[in-house]
Amino acid sequence: MTPFLKSMTLCGSIAALCSPAFCQSMSPMRGEVSSFTETFAVRVFPANPYGHRINVSVRVYDQNFNPVAARITPQDFMLSAEASRPVLVVVPFDGAPQRKVRICTESVPFPGEQTQIKAQICGKFLGQQRF
Amino acid sequence: MVSKRVGDFMKIRACCACLLVLSTASPAVSATGPVLFDGTIVAACTLTVTQNGTLDVSTDLQTLSSKIGTGSPGSVTLVTTGGVAVSVDPVTTVTVPVGDPATTWVPTYLTAGATNFAEGGTSNAISGPGLSTVTVHLVGTKGGSDRFSAGAYSATVIVRCE
Numbered sequence: 001m002t003p004f005l006k007s008m009t010l011c012g013s014i015a016a017l018c019s020p021a022f023c024q025s026m027s028p029m030r031g032e033v034s035s036f037t038e039t040f041a042v043r044v045f046p047a048n049p050y051g052h053r054i055n056v057s058v059r060v061y062d063q064n065f066n067p068v069a070a071r072i073t074p075q076d077f078m079l080s081a082e083a084s085r086p087v088l089v090v091v092p093f094d095g096a097p098q099r100k101v102r103i104c105t106e107s108v109p110f111p112g113e114q115t116q117i118k119a120q121i122c123g124k125f126l127g128q129q130r131f
Numbered sequence: 132m133v134s135k136r137v138g139d140f141m142k143i144r145a146c147c148a149c150l151l152v153l154s155t156a157s158p159a160v161s162a163t164g165p166v167l168f169d170g171t172i173v174a175a176c177t178l179t180v181t182q183n184g185t186l187d188v189s190t191d192l193q194t195l196s197s198k199i200g201t202g203s204p205g206s207v208t209l210v211t212t213g214g215v216a217v218s219v220d221p222v223t224t225v226t227v228p229v230g231d232p233a234t235t236w237v238p239t240y241l242t243a244g245a246t247n248f249a250e251g252g253t254s255n256a257i258s259g260p261g262l263s264t265v266t267v268h269l270v271g272t273k274g275g276s277d278r279f280s281a282g283a284y285s286a287t288v289i290v291r292c293e
Contacts, residue, residue: 025177029215029293049179102293114285115184115197115269117205120220121176122293 025049026105029123039071039092040127046105047084054079054107058087061102061122068101091127098128174214176292182206184269184288192278195234195271205267207290209242211257217242218254219267220289228282234271238288241266265290 026046033040046056056079060070071090079085093099104122187200197204209217222236241250245261250268257263267288273279 025175025292027173027175029174029176047177049177104291104293106289108287109180110183113183114186114283115205116285116287117180117183117207117267118287118289119178119180119207120289120291120293121178122291124293 025119026103026121026123029121030125031123032126032128034128034130035093036130038129039090040099040129041088041090042103042123042125044087044089044103044105044123045084046079046087046121048079048082048107050109051081052109053081054109055111057106058089059104059106060089060091061104063100063102065102070101091125093127093129096129098126100124100126172212174212176209176211176215178265178290178292179208179210180205180290181208184267186269186271186284186286188279193273195279195284197268198270205269205288207265207267209246209257209263209265209292211260211263211292213257213259213261215292216254216256217248217265218291218293219252220291222269222286222288224287226283226285228280228284231280231282232273232277234273234279236269236271236286239268239270240290 026044028044031042033042044058046058048054048056055076057076058072060068060072062068068091070092073088077085089103091099091101102122102124104120106118106120108116108118110116182205184197184205185201185203186195186197187202188195189199196202219238219240222238225234225236227234237252239250239252242248242255242263242265244263245259246257246263248255267290269286269288271284271286
């Protein structure tokens with residue numbers, strides 16, 4: 001089994017906590033993942049509560065809101081009205097035994113106006129490396 | 132005599148049939164069994180921007196604000212299970228006319244509804260579930276002799292639930 005597939009398997013436990021039909025905006029918002037590889041994976045479900053389609057971005061930050069070089073699939077996408085879709089986030093440990101990250105779903109539902117409000121839903125996740 | 136015997140036989144047969152039905156049906160009538168339901172609600176938060184804000188300038192041209200004149204605050208509906216925190220970020224994305232002197236932007240928010248927080252800029256924890264309306268204000272100010280010049284201004288305020 002490749003490291004990626006191992007991470008995918010591990011993230012299944014978090015993804016199973018909350019199906020997209022029962023959660024809105026982004027779920028889950030908390031989670032702990034154990035991984036035997038150099039990365040850990042989380043599957044999140046951004047959702048669009050609006051009656052029109054919106055641009056959605058998924059970003060990963062550390063505890064100080066510095067960007068983290070994670071693999072996000074997909075990172076930017078259009079989400080139709082009241083829809084949800086899975087996004088896979090693979091985060092490197094970068095040599096640390098554990099890593100706390102924020103995975104955030106961001107959107108500006110009404111762009112082009114004078115004072116825009118960007119809604120950001122962030123989940124907190126802890127990855128722990130097992131040897 | 133023969134007809135009476137046939138009648139008795141029919142009564143006995145009907146009685147036996149009745150007993151057979153009762154003996155077959157009674158366990159089903161008295162049977163009970165629990166049907167269990169369980170579920171887990173994980174922490175969840177939904178932010179729905181219902182209205183962006185607008186800014187108006189003060190008479191001394193040193194303040195551009197959602198609180199004065201024709202300015203209006205932004206509005207966001209927040210629905211949560213609790214166990215989350217709401218906050219606004221410092222403004223980093225602004226569009227101003229070319230050559231406009233530096234502006235200090237201060238976003239603030241207040242909530243009303245299931246959770247009530249007075250206006251401020253710091254993060255607040257929401258412990259309980261419910262729906263709240265988040266009102267977002269933005270004030271830009273210039274210091275010294277600087278003034279807002281003519282042109283289009285826009286800024287993005289990040290409202291976060293985590």
